[in-house]
Amino acid sequence: MRRESGGRVDRSRVLRFTFDGREYTGHPGDTLASALLANGVRRVAASVKLGRPRGVFSAGSEEPNALVQVETPFPEPMLTATTVELYDGLAARGLAGRGRLASEPDPARYDAVHAHCDVLVVGAGPAGLAAARAAAATGARVILADEQPEPGGGLLGTAETVDGTPGAEWAAATAAALEELPDVRVLRRTTVFGYYDDNYLVAVERRTNHLGAQAPAHVARERIWRIRARRVVLATGAHERPIAFAGNDLPGVMPAGAARTYLHRYGVLPGRRAVVFTANDSAYAAALDLADAGVDVAAIVDVRQAPGSCATRARERGIEVLTGHVVRQAHGDGQVDGVVAGTDGGDVLEERPIDADLLLVSGGWSPVVHLFSQSGGSLRYDEELGAMLPGRSRQAVEVAGAARGVFTLEACLADGAGAGERAVSGTGPAPVEPSPPAGVPYWLVPAADYSAHFVDLQRDVTVADVRRATGAGLRSVEHVKRYTTAGTAHDQGKTSGLLTTAVMAHLLGVPVADLGVTTFRAPYLPVSFAALAGRDRGELHDPVRVTALHEWHVANGALFENVGQWKRPWYYPRPGEDMEAAVLRECRAAREQVAAMDASTLGKIDVIGPDAGEFLDRLYTNLMSTLKVGAIRYGVMCRADGMVFDDGTVIRLAEDHFLVTTTTGNAAAVLDWMEEWLQTEWPSLRVYCTSVTEQWATVALVGPRSREVLARLAPGLPVGAAEFPFMTWREAEVAGLPARVCRISFSGELAYEINVTSWDGLRLWEAIMAEGVTPYGTETMHVLRAEKGYPIVGQDTDGTVTPHDLGMSWVVSKKKPDFVGKRSFGRADTARPDRKQLVGLLPEDPAFLLPEGTHLVAPETVGPGRRLPEPPVPMLGHVTSSYRSAALGRTFALALVKAGQSRYGERLYAPVGDTLVPVTVTSHVLYDPEGARRDG
């Protein structure tokens, strides 16, 4: 219920919201959780596995319980009610541990910022503010990031003062003074969630989430900050830990500090009659504050026999203190309506029921060491605190305040200031001594039945589950985590991790320190994929490369295929044509008339220098240095293991200048490959390699009529078969443009590749089209080359294929003493006769198109019944390419088949769905094996 005054909410303004379909009101400054508590809503959601009622547990980002889906302005699942700032029109509903992503795209903008600083301070509580102030005072570049909408950290949840000023006011004034400085940036609503190598930290800033429908569309909803910091100060505070007892998951059970925060920060009383169950002094402050605010504190149940002065003060206030007692059970129907207290241990159990609607628990405090651990920092278990404390890190990082066990306000301010000073200068006052609240670590209330003692509220893991794990022999926290799922929910065990370890330690009878905790990993809290993607979505996800002719292709109805980042015309359907009809028509044009393709995407690398020939001899399997100026040679490159890496042509432009072409998708990899060998193995070779792919537009002019078209376009160029032989190139003027014309064929037909500068590409193409030439795309190119048995590296090869496997022994030089890959051809494995080799396949039904990837099995395998045996089925190979051929008048395929070159004429079976398709093995060269068409 909301108090009439107090807290940091603005009661003069009313915000309307709905939860689970019911209407409520709250105020600016509320979270959804505080507004729900103010409205008396105790049950927020059901638990994921057991469907038990769950309420608001904490007051921060460690929340394991109050999972909600926000419906407006955009559906977002799996948020915690404790971190959703209230806005007018908010509609939310509770989630039973699982959400569902919106099916429509998120219309909001997301962005990213890269930043550098001398000191990054994480957390704007007293220690963080003091650290930022000390660092900034020296003129250092400082970034202070805090996940809350306003600075102050723990000060916002207490009534403490700094130098006589209320804590929250001091924090606001300190942050405002910092923001005045030119080199200081204060980031609010910004959670640092990842700490990576070399002080690289990543944070998410929530800029407009809290504005609901009023969020301006031009402002990014969330921003990812990628920060490289010279030094880091982690002032990340501490989380209060629960205790495992029966019913500790009921709505109304919460950490004592959280209840204190609801009182001081939001002016909300989370209950009317409270019992406090504690093992340390810190919960007494909460008890007294709540009592001052009008809560009936029925009893303080303290595990300790002699708690000390705080108990005396509580008793003076008329609060009963049960020392040496524990809460055995919280009970109630849907929420706490009472607890059973009892003596701790002993055979005779004195039991005492107490009516209460609020049970405040403090099992101790766990410093938030997540980021420190992510930095590579070691953690050590502190017996007195009962928590993991930061040890050493190889990175330039300091931890300050409660995150290293310093708990009093004064000490936190001093510790933070010292850390800030040391972060800048490397020297300064020594860190102050940890000052944990007086108490003992306390974890587990013994019982006969542990099935309602929860350790992980979000995963519904109980002490009984942990006992099942240790009973099964598990001894490592990592194993128990995976077996029970404790700590694997989206809160990543912030409140449950150490409790799970301690329960394990109790069950195994070993010290907590021997078990440690599971590894802390980024992200510290859930981050949306939309934020991580930022602007890199849709069209900006990956660069798109287009050729100089792209607009023509688009205007003329081409459909496109993605090849690497390139958009390549796939085929050009005419009205009424489907893909099959268009490709058959394009193929016929190339084989019978004349056709042209935009081949500009082929990789092109200038290899220049006195040693260029020697260099290419070492990389290609065949000789390149003997190539004459004016000539062209096809070549294959292998990796050192002898497997085909790339193929293409090499053109000798001058004594010291070669132009190498690569496959479209491999161009960058080939250039990298050349650089690697040049720089790391052969630095003495005088060679430079330069990518010129985008400098040239290339058009393949193909077909028996290509010569006459070229002759008309280039009247000055002698085009006769003898004057311009196969595998040579000529400088010429084509369509009035300076061009380099190569007689190269990737189809087996008479063909030319005409290269002009990219600027002239479109004019060349339009001139060719004006001759009535049929444009064709990559699909037709694939069919034409496959009919000739030309492999496509990466489609018909997969990194396990040698040139010999492709039927290209002729391309492997026997004269050269060495080239990359040569030694591997002498290995026993590359000489095996049963290697998979490239062959052609003809389905016995000439209309049947084999799906690419189809497996092939031997007749012996299918037997006379023509059925596949039980798996594993012996497999001979698979289909790599499969097309309908206009020239062959039937379908055909290429395949890699064991000992394929010795199987010509054999029948194999291809399982397609439930049928076994009979196919005949042939040579991979299915069309014009004599090469008669090359000269037109």
Add this chain to the structure above:
Amino acid sequence: MLLIPCPWCGPRDEAEFHYGGQAHVAYPQDPAALSDEQWARYLFFRDNPKGVFAERWSHSAGCRRWFNALRDTATNEIHAVYRVGEPKPVTS
């Protein structure tokens, strides 16, 4: 993300680099003279130490040069970088 001190460009984000595996694995002088096993060792066998490792990096989105680094594989600390052809620095 590592901050890698390229010996030509200075410290740059790891995203600008490509990793090149173990350094100082030279291409054999005369591969034909090697036994299959020796050749296989060159091709496939690499050290995988926990600790300081001499390895190759390429500043592929920067100066595009290859260089060597001594990196501790357990802590990711880079103790030294040196150019191709320079001797491996001695670190304690």
